Amino acid sequence: xVQLAEAxxxxxxxxxxxxxxxxxxGRTFSGYKVAWFRQAPGKDREFVAAIxxxxxxxxxxxxxxxxxxISRDNISGDNNRNAVSLQMSSxxxxxxxxxxxxxxxxxxxxxxxxxxxHYWGQGTQVTVSS
Numbered sequence: 632x633v634q635l636a637e638a639x640x641x642x643x644x645x646x647x648x649x650x651x652x653x654x655x656x657g658r659t660f661s662g663y664k665v666a667w668f669r670q671a672p673g674k675d676r677e678f679v680a681a682i683x684x685x686x687x688x689x690x691x692x693x694x695x696x697x698x699x700x701i702s703r704d705n706i707s708g709d710n711n712r713n714a715v716s717l718q719m720s721s722x723x724x725x726x727x728x729x730x731x732x733x734x735x736x737x738x739x740x741x742x743x744x745x746x747x748x749h750y751w752g753q754g755t756q757v758t759v760s761s
Contacts, residue, residue: 633657633750635732639716640755648720649757653732655750659712660684660703664737667701667717668745669728669757676731678743682715690742695719695726722759729754 639651653665666681680701681690689701700718703711719726731754737747 633734635734635750635752637730637732637752637755640730640757642758642760643722645723645759645761647722647759648718649722650719651717651730651732651755651757653715653717653752655713655734660715660734661712662736663734664742664748665701665703665715666733666742666748668731668733669726670731670754671725671728674728676745678745679730680717681742684715692743698722719757722757724759724761727757727759729756 634656636654637651639649643649662685664681664683667679668676669679670676678692679695680699682701682703684703691699698721703715732752733748734750735748741747
């Protein structure tokens with residue numbers, strides 16, 4: 632059984648930066664895609680970014696492109712095969728949401744859809760104040 636844990640959420644002023652991490656227990660991410668989704672109050676959960684862990688291919692939502700970087704290379708030590716980071720910069724109040732990590736093996740055309748992922752973390756709150 633795979634369990635995912637997010638970390639790194641918090642409060643930041645507009646224009647600031649945060650780095651989230653997602654760590655898996657029970658297996659590594661090798662051969663899987665890892666994605667970040669977010670859900671703002673009163674809104675549906677939406678795709679943020681994804682990475683094909685073994686190939687290092689990355690995918691971004693238009694809303695965050697240029698401001699977010701999903702990577703497996705920022706993790707050192709024993710966690711470098713079961714952890715992914717999401718670096719976010721130039722954060723705006725509209726980025727306020729609970730950010731969720733997910734993993735699975737979606738086909739390319741489905742990787743932006745939450746139903747394509749089998750395992751989810753509990754989420755971490757990101758609050759951006761103006």
